[in-house]
Amino acid sequence: MQKSQQNFFDIYSSTDELKIHGMLSASLNSKCIQIGVKYGIFSLIHSGTENTKDLAKKLGFIPDRLYRVLKNLEHLTVIKETNEHCFKLTALGEKLLPDSKGSLANLTMLWSDEFQNATNNLDNTLKIEKSGFEIAYNDNLYSYLQKNPKIAENFDLAMRGLSEYFNNEIPNEMDLKSVESIADIGGGSGATLRNIIAHHSHLKGILFDQKSVIDKAMNEMEHFQHKNRVDLVHGDFFKPLPFKVDCIIMSNIIHNWSDEKATQILLNCRNALNENGKIYLVEAALEGSIEPIMGRSMDLTMLLMTSGKERTFNEFDKVFHSAGLKRVNAKNILNMTCLIEVKSI
Ligand SMILES: C[S@@+](CC[C@H](N)C(=O)[O-])C[C@H]1O[C@@H](n2cnc3c(N)ncnc32)[C@H](O)[C@@H]1O
Known part of the structure; x- marks a missing residue:
């Protein structure tokens, strides 16, 4: 036979x-x-x-x-x-068709030239304190994206495709009963925030990102059913945030940055919270049973693309402490990411 x-x-x-x-x-x-x-x-x-x-x-x-x-x-x-x-x-x-539900086509393209060129420098990142991307392009990822709108567009869509898988789960896992206002910091196209606002009819939201990203998000927000409950604000999360809210969500942000930069972002977020406010991070925690399935490969992706890293709870807690924050809860979301709740000390 x-x-x-x-x-x-x-x-x-x-x-x-x-x-x-x-x-x-x-x-x-x-x-x-x-x-x-x-x-x-x-x-x-x-x-x-x-x-x-x-x-x-x-x-x-x-x-x-x-x-x-x-x-x-x-x-x-x-x-x-x-x-x-x-x-x-x-x-x-x-799943690889561009318009299919939960399409991974944009994500596929994200793993294309720029990623490959960064990956070719993995061994160099073990010797030089730079990301593989910086070694290959002599530029950091986000400044490069600002200069290359077509690649940036694919990057935003890929990020959204990645988040789509667990996005529906996030609003159900957040405790937003006593929260009236929420800001998504580095919220990209706004998909995560739109999902939260659509799930919680009492909430008002702010989408915060760099100007070029917010300009693009505006078009999409125009078609959002609950757009009257969302403000779009552009700025720099390394500077004081120009608003106060009860809750902040940051999805896939902290892992892009060194401890020092992550502390700076978190400190700005903490200062933008109303009394008893809280911060939710959507990040892979490298931690026993809570660690998502791709935690280790995402950790290397961060090393290659941004010099960032996925963190263990010990590493997270050090950064939280430096920013005057403490971890109060964490759970695994669909084995793809984690939801970490943080409050002021
Ligand atoms: C990895 S993406 C995450 C997007 C979105 N939160 C998600 O999970 O799909 C990182 C985001 O941070 C934004 N960003 C990077 N540097 C920033 C800065 N200095 N100030 C504000 N936003 C920034 C980028 O424009 C991008 O939208």
């Missing part, structure tokens, strides 16, 4: 040798997925261009070579060869 073809996931969990092969092939596999998204191959297949020759003609690729990439994508189980040289998208592959 012919042995059925094994896919990547079978191999990854079989013998020790093959587990290592699986790990080593990760960057090649990631590149194939990126090609599928970057050149719209998944979208073309989904909309009916299923034959390799037709795909190659539309994209200006060499058919035989494209076929070899497609076969590896089949091995990764995102497409399936149904007839000779003809492919269909699998349910997993549909």
Whole structure:
């Protein structure tokens, strides 16, 4: 009997040798997925261009070579060869369509050139106190994004795609009974804040971010049903915040920064709180049962992209203490992140 073809996931969990092969092939596999998204191959297949020759003609690729990439994508189980040289998208592959629910297409592109160039410097980050990104581009990530609007747009969408997965869960996990006003600091496109405001009808919100990000968020906020309960404010979280609120949420911010910078941001947040106010951080805590599944790889991503880091509770508590704050609660959210509640000492 012919042995059925094994896919990547079978191999990854079989013998020790093959587990290592699986790990080593990760960057090649990631590149194939990126090609599928970057050149719209998944979208073309989904909309009916299923034959390799037709795909190659539309994209200006060499058919035989494209076929070899497609076969590896089949091995990764995102497409399936149904007839000779003809492919269909699998349910997993549909997650890579730009407009699908919970699409990971923008996230895929985030792991593209800039990320790869930063990753190539992982060993250098062990010797030089700079992020892999800074070593590769001689610039920091956020200043680079401000100069490259197209990449910045993808970055914002990727961040949103990442948060979408756990965003619905966040408002249910927050205790907002005695809170009337909330600010999302470094809130990006505003997806997290919109979700919270939509869940809690008594709340007023402020979306705070850099000017270029707020300018873009304005368009989206125009279509938000509860826009009359949200203000958009631009500024710099390293300077005193220009408002007072009962609660602050910061999602994926502190992990971008060194302890010193994180303390500065948290101190500004603390000073913007009304009496008995609180801060919620959405961050991966590297801590036993609460540690999200990708905690360690996210930690290295921070090292590469921003010189930041994911933190253990000990490390968080040191930063909180320096900013006059203390941790009062923390829980794991869908194994993707954690919600950490912090109050003034
Ligand atoms: C990793 S993104 C997180 C976005 C959003 N909170 C989320 O979870 O999807 C970091 C955000 O911090 C913002 N940011 C970076 N430096 C800032 C600064 N100095 N002042 C205000 N916002 C800043 C960026 O513009 C970006 O939107």
